Amino acid sequence: MVGRNDVHGSLRSRLDARLTRRRVLRSVYAAGVGVAGIALVGCGEDEEAGSPPTPGAQSASQQPSDARQDEASQGQGRPVLTQEDRGQTQSAEPTGPQQPGARQSQGDASAQQSSAGPAPEDLVNPLEWRERYHWRELAALHDPPLTPTAGGTLTIESAAVDSWDPFAAWEPELEAAQSGHLLPLVYSRLVELDVSDRSDAHRTLIQGDLAVGWEWLDPTTLSFSLRPGVFWPDESPTGGRPLDAIDVASSYAALMEPGTRQAPIYEAVERIEAYIGEGDRGVIFRLLEPSAPLLNQMTSPWHVVLPAEVVSGSQRVDLSQRSIGTGPFDLNRSDGRSSWVVTRNPSYARRDAGGLALPYLDEVRGEDYAVRDQLGNPPPGGARWAAWESGAAQAIALDGPAEARRALDAQPDAQLQVTPPTPSGGPHFTFRSLSDGPFADTRVRTALSMALHRGNLSALVYDGFAALDAAQNWTFFSAAGNSSGGLREWPWEADELGQAQQYEPNQALALLAAAGYNEENPLTLGVDMAPTLNPAGNPYDPGAQRIAEFVAQQWEQYLFGAVEVRRLERIWTQFTDSQGSLWFIPEPDPGVDLVFQDPADVEIYDADADDLAYASLHSAGRYNRAGINDPEIDEWAVAQRRALDPLERADLLGRIWLKEQEEIWRILLVNPYGVRVRRGSVFNLLDTYYAKSLQIAPDQLKTAWNGR
Known part of the structure; x- marks a missing residue:
């Protein structure tokens, strides 16, 4: 036992x-x-550049070690988006040669402005930030050991809860x-x-x-x-x-x-x-x-x-x-739209290691500040910033380093934490069909991937604070240096990923030509674009628009003559749920060839390599939105579920990872790092990569406490 x-x-x-x-x-x-x-136990040997990392293992008896080497000194990653040290082997400015007749996409002025991105001094070095604001800095706050403060209220930013019924009808x-x-x-x-x-x-x-x-x-x-x-x-x-x-x-x-x-x-x-x-x-x-x-x-x-x-x-x-x-708590109230309140359950059975009753807090309040802004009359700068700067909120989620700096300026005692991107969290494109038509040809899929300058996308949308997306859970793979408990803790670097993730526009054009696409026979690409406005007439998801527009412009500019891009905005449809509520859902235009996928649209828990090996790639996987149907992947995905031997499972996961790199069933882009901030008086409010859109892992609130 x-x-x-x-x-x-x-x-x-x-x-x-x-x-x-x-x-x-x-x-x-x-x-x-x-x-x-x-x-998943790894072999412990160094990986060759470009070869798939070996899935690793951690036994139940292993404890995380606070003794960690500085990854910068080990050369395991270098700053992203600089000319001298290019962590993604891509500079902030396009380096591919202009093709004969290369031109800008429609709307030249807006294209110039959109592609420019932030000034170089505004870009962020992810390696530096993830080391400076690493989780181990939070552990150091408890040396010498602190006695938790019982009682009080904690107010955090959290997504609203529409229903607290665990068995409510599921509406896919x-x-x-x-x-x-x-x-x-x-x-x-x-x-x-x-x-x-x-x-x-x-x-x-x-x-x-x-x-x-x-x-x-x-x-x-x-x-x-x-x-x-x-x-x-x-x-x-x-x-x-x-x-x-x-x-x-x-x-x-x-x-x-x-x-x-x-x-x-x-x-x-x-x-x-x-x-x-x-x-x-x-x-x-x-x-x-x-x-x-x-x-x-x-x-x-x-x-x-x-x-x-x-x-x-x-x-x-x-x-x-x-x-x-x-x-640990009882539900006090929830408006189902923007806020909820839970209060201490006096009959809760568990205690901490020192014998103190849990939970420590008397009350936790969750506020969905984005929804509050949408409900009308937001304060200057928005409800979230008003709550943080006034001290009304003790923990909020941040959208990148610029907001992190603002949060620290407003509350100098605050504690900042950077977490890895969630493995399933990167926006990407899937193809209309992998079984017939132009996208059944691996050369076409690879060419579209190689024409994208992901370093520029990271700079434009995330101020450089993003990693290359591999859509697999790297925390189950081993790698020298970039590790935690013997396993990887940060995403893969460019030289560890397949060639299709590299920016090579000349090679992309050559692949399209080999597949029969050129100026006389261009490939038509219907690109899925987010709606500009929601049904109420307000702006809808500008981030998704910027990503899709960037990709469309890259294909127009660097594959000029070989492709013709058609931007197709999503169509609003109505859906009535089991409770009779009316919802508006943006559906892709029937003419799209490449569908924009936002992982926030599905609840992937990212709890195990299986979530992204079987669930996302098996032909019957519940998250297989790309239509992948590969007999080898199906065989390996089932086998890794049954493999209780760590090395056997490691080998199977490695095969799956490598084959997706070769086949390019999805156009993977970049995946932003997470940033969360809390007041200096708040303890045991750790962010985790799998908290993702949940914004907070609920397991920790029973032991969280507020010292003021």
Whole structure:
């Protein structure tokens, strides 16, 4: 029996619903994935430039080390977007030769202005910033050890929560708009992430929440023992009764129902059994086959436990704005649009290592300042800056280094933290079809990728504070120097990625010519563009517009004569959800050849390499929006899920990573680093790469505290 684990997982199921107070049998979809470290052990040798990094491993017993070498001194990366040291091997100014007759795209003046980007002195060196504001600087705040301050209120910037019902109907059309990321504030899970200022923000370990321990009885049987002394609220329908194994088993069974948001995660689970024995009680997950990802994916914020009578429907309870949970807080109010408030649960069962009751805070307030601005009459500079500069907010998310400087100027005592880009977080383009037409030709796809100067895109949109996107979770790969606990903690550099990510416009033209496209037979590209205005007549997603326009201009300028670009703005469509609410959704024009994809539109948890290996690349993967259908990828993606041997899984993930670099099924661009700031009086509010659009990992708020 262990209290932490980061190795095994699970996959598939059928359905058998027999629910009694003694035992639950349930077959369902189940596949968990791992955040902290699904053990993928690397060989430990230096990688050759250009070869795929080896997926690595971290065992449950490994602890993050604060002793880290300065990556700059190791030469593991160099400043991006400067002439002398080009971290992306691309300068801030286009270096490719002008082709005969090369010209600017339509609207020459605006094209010039759009491509220019910020002045060189405004660009940011990501290597310098990520070292200066590394998570280990937060750990140093606790030396000497500090005694947490109990009580008080913490106000943070956080996305609004439209419903607090864990089992609300899933609307695939509205996946980006449907929340649930803060459910662990008011509900408990079997396992969670160990998140604090002393944690490794890039490789967080799993710890028990409702589980006090777990054990793999064999490769397809996972047993959890439950924490004693956990009680439901003293209100209808639970009446203050103790939590039991039936609650846990029925909740996970409901999560696994086909058609629910979490069902694909649990494809390997055949059934769940609740057991009650002498001095012990728990649940057993019985799998149809071994699965590497299960435990880590179970840390997802949507995998919470509710009372069995609520799950079964025998007691009808509206949970959209109310909680009946065993989590650290109780839901006080939520307007579903711009704010929420949770207050301390006095019956919460857990304590810290020193015996102090958790949570420390009396109240946490979440404010969606962007929505507040949209609701009308925003203060000068916006609601977020007004709250930060006045001290009303103690933690906000920042859009790059320029805002970071402003935040530090307003509150000099603040603590800044830089986190890696989320692996699935980079905007990119997918092709209309990979099976027929011009984009079935790898040469065409490669040419379009090689014509893009990603260094300029980073400078234009993100002030240079972005990494090249590889759309795989680098935290499961090993690399010399650029590592944390033996594994990578920062994205790949240019010389580690395939040739198609390099800026080579001459070679791109040659590839198009070989594929039959030239001035006499140009390739027509219908490029997906974000709408200029929303249905209310207000500006809509200017960032997406800038990215798509940059890409269109690059193709026009550097592939002049071989391509003709058509800009096709998205069309607003209406959708009525299951509650009768009307939504407006921008859909690509039917004539587009390249579709703009924003990963914020889907809820990828980034918890394990499986999220981007199987879920995004397998022909049946739930996030495969590119239409990828490759027999080898399908075989490897399934095999890595079943591979419990770390080296075997490492090899499979490496093959998948390398083949995507060769095939260019997606036009990957750049992926911005994350920046978050908090007041100097706030502790244990660590940012993590997988918090992503969630803006905050809810696991840590039970141990967060405000010293003022």
